[in-house]
Amino acid sequence: MWDTSKDYRILIAVKSKELFMRTVQTGAFRGHWNKKMALESADNMDAHFQSLLYSYLEGNELSNSPELSKLEEEANYVIHYLGGDEWNHIFLNKAPKEEREKTEENIAKVQFFLNTILGLRHRLSLGSINDPIIGIDIFVGEIMSVSKHPNADSLMICNVNLKKRAITVVTNNLDVKEGNHVAVAMLPPQSFMDIASEGMFLGVNGVVLKDVKGKLGELPNGIPMESLNDTRNLIEGFLQKK
Numbered sequence: 001m002w003d004t005s006k007d008y009r010i011l012i013a014v015k016s017k018e019l020f021m022r023t024v025q026t027g028a029f030r031g032h033w034n035k036k037m038a039l040e041s042a043d044n045m046d047a048h049f050q051s052l053l054y055s056y057l058e059g060n061e062l063s064n065s066p067e068l069s070k071l072e073e074e075a076n077y078v079i080h081y082l083g084g085d086e087w088n089h090i091f092l093n094k095a096p097k098e099e100r101e102k103t104e105e106n107i108a109k110v111q112f113f114l115n116t117i118l119g120l121r122h123r124l125s126l127g128s129i130n131d132p133i134i135g136i137d138i139f140v141g142e143i144m145s146v147s148k149h150p151n152a153d154s155l156m157i158c159n160v161n162l163k164k165r166a167i168t169v170v171t172n173n174l175d176v177k178e179g180n181h182v183a184v185a186m187l188p189p190q191s192f193m194d195i196a197s198e199g200m201f202l203g204v205n206g207v208v209l210k211d212v213k214g215k216l217g218e219l220p221n222g223i224p225m226e227s228l229n230d231t232r233n234l235i236e237g238f239l240q241k242k
Contacts, residue, residue: 001056002056002057002058002059002128003056004052004053004054004055004056004057004062005053005054006130007052007053007059007062008130008131008132008133008134008135008235008239009059009120009123009124009134009135010049010052010053010062010120011135011239012116012135012136012235012238012239013049013071013116013117013120014049014053015238015239015241016112016113016116016117016188017042017045017046017049017113017117019109019112019113019188020042020078020109020110020113021039021042021043023106023109023110023113024038024039024042024110025039027102027103027106028099028103029091029094029103029106030091030094030095030096031083031090031091031094032083033081033082033083033087033090034081035081037077037081038077038078038081038082041074041075041077041078041081042074042078042113044074045071045074045075045117048067048068048070048071048074049071051065051067052065052067052068052071055067058127058128059124059125059126059127059128059129060124060125060127062124063121063122063124063125068120068121068124071117071120072117072118072120072121074117075114075117075118078114079114082110088107088110088111091103091106091107092104092107101194101195101196104168104196105189105191105196108168108189108196108198109188109189111189111198112186112188112189112198115137115186116136119137123135123137131232132231132232132235132236133228133231133232133235135235136185136186136187136231136235137185137186138183138184138185138186138202138219138220138231139162139183139184139186139216139217139218139219139220140162140181140182140183140184140212140213140214140215140216140217140218140219140220141160141161141162141167141169141181141182141183141184141216141217142160142161142179142180142181142182142216143158143159143160143161143176143177143178143179143180143182144159144160144161144166144178145158145159145178146158146159146176146177146178149170149192149193149195150195151193151194151195152192152193154172154174155170155171155172155192155193155195156170156171156172156173156174156176157169157170157195158170158171158176158201160182160184160199161216162184162216162217163215163216163217163218164217167184167186167198167199168195168196168197168198169184169197169198169199169200169201170192170195170196170197171197171200171201171208173201173203173206173207173208175207175208175210176201176208176210177210180208180210180211181210181211181212181213182201182202182208182209182210182212183201183202183209183212183220183223183227184199184200184201184202185199185200185201185202185231185234186198186199187199187200187231187234187235187238188238200230200231200234202220202223202227202228202231203227204224204226204227209223209224209227
């Protein structure tokens with residue numbers, strides 16, 4: 001019997017919802033949107049999380065449970081109350097210049113929450129796996145552009161194509177270049193000197209993997225197991241945050 005109360009995928013989803021609540025309650029998104037109903041829709045997820053956590057169903061059974069469908073429904077309500085499918089572009093366009101970087105960070109946190117909930121069905125369908133890595137997505141990405149961080153000489157800002165969308169990744173590996181195929185762990189967004197990073201490149205001994213095999217936006221093929229160690233530690237740290 002699978003102990004769903006310790007399933008990393010569900011635990012990360014619960015934590016991402018807490019991140020969303022803090023972000024929306026404290027973030028100053030501008031424009032016409034329904035903050036009250038967005039928060040209420042997210043809050044409605046708690047009962048469904050509890051049902052999943054104590055269901056003791058196997059992973060593939062969890063992926064077909066009615067509770068998961070209800071979580072997806074609430075996530076889509078959140079998108080609606082944020083302003084629809086273009087909510088992130090609307091908020092960014094409405095942000096004054098002096099608030100743009102903070103708005104980008106808050107948008108990234110909300111996007112992480114939505115992707116975590118709406119990608120939960122796929123992760124659960126992979127079966128009963130007891131590994132922190134299963135709690136987040138890892139995608140093949142192509143670096144489209146690289147620029148120096150404006151506030152830190154030891155950091156680079158990368159625009160990364162994941163096929164369905166592009167993300168920003170901040171890295172301390174100064175050798176990354178346009179055209180590199182990388183493996184990106186979609187971790188909770190973190191700000192590095194006022195620039196929000198939406199993921200982390202996988203690497204070994206501090207060197208980013210730059211010729212990763214696999215289709216863009218999908219799970220990479222044949223990555224070294226040791227390249228996952230830092231990601232595991234960061235996931236555990238995220239779950240322990242108050």
